[in-house]
Amino acid sequence: MLRYAQVCAFRAFGLLWAARWYVRRHGAVVLTLHRVLPESELERSGSLPGMVIGETTFAALLEYLTRHCEVIPLTIDPAAKRRTPSRVPVAITFDDGWRDTFTTALPLLERYKAPCTVFVCSGLAGRTRPFWPERVASLWAAAHAAGNGGSAVTALLPGSERGLEAAIECLKRFDPARRERLLERFEAAASAKGICLKQDTADSSMDWEDVRSMALAGVAIGSHTSSHKILTRIPPAEVMEEVTESRRVLQEKLNKCCDLFSYPNGDWSEEVKHSVARAGYRLAFTTAPGIWSAEADTLLIPRINISEAWVTGPSGRFSRAMCEYRLFWTAAWAHFRAGSRQNRAGKP
Ligand SMILES: [Zn+2]
Incomplete structure (x- = not known):
């Protein structure tokens, strides 16, 4: 409620409009989503709320994005000349490769003709509770x-x-x-103590058939490593294995080049980034907020995490002001702060 009041004040003072202008001037916003669940499945899932958006809210988000932004695939350079220069370019990505990305999100993405990229863990396809x-x-x-x-x-x-x-x-x-x-x-x-998990398939990952169908539907498939290990917490040889093996398997299964990568949990280090480059990835995405600008490191592209709470108001329904605050204010503020830190450090 407090955040909503703050967001309304930001909107009233024109700050959301200014943030949107700032983002458009500097590049694009990349969104991270994890799970899109029908309302009936929200209770059954063990995923934390920060990873979940309801089906109805996701549909409203897509309605907003396709009406007021330009939804772009990751193959487009953010600095490229825009088809509609007055709109902010926004790219949609999904991490982990959950089954609901195929069953619930894809039909909506197709209805709104919104391109997207899904980062999957090649070693965790077709599992119940893969994480x-x-x-x-x-x-x-x-x-x-x-x-x-x-x-x-x-x-x-x-x-x-x-x-x-x-x-x-x-x-x-x-x-x-x-x-x-x-x-x-x-x-x-x-x-x-007699406490056991029910055999519930609410938290399942896509199998290879699902992944292939998504790729055939035009969704770009990237790697999220083989087994979702946090790369800064394992030895360098294992990091290399995680990033090269997942790329090899994805290319073999989909018969397509895979050059997009997202870091599990967003965690990276210079050494990890170097391994990602050596494995042959062209673009890699973190979970730190910011703008995908022409000057951004192509192996550390920032993203904005989206969940139900970030884009809904006190009524529980999609709120345009909350959405614009999350998308544009968060990205613009992080970009502005990173720029002023660099200036203080005397970097060009
Ligand atoms: Zn993940």
């Missing part, structure tokens, strides 16, 4: 539903006293093997 955070969240919910015995189980997770999101953030910092051992202990303790 560990949904395993944790689903078990967490089941443990809490079970009552007192459940809190003793969730207490096994580091950071759990501050809630589920804090526990997941904490676990992201673990090395993958150590995290897996801890999660196995967590699952064993839950199962000893």
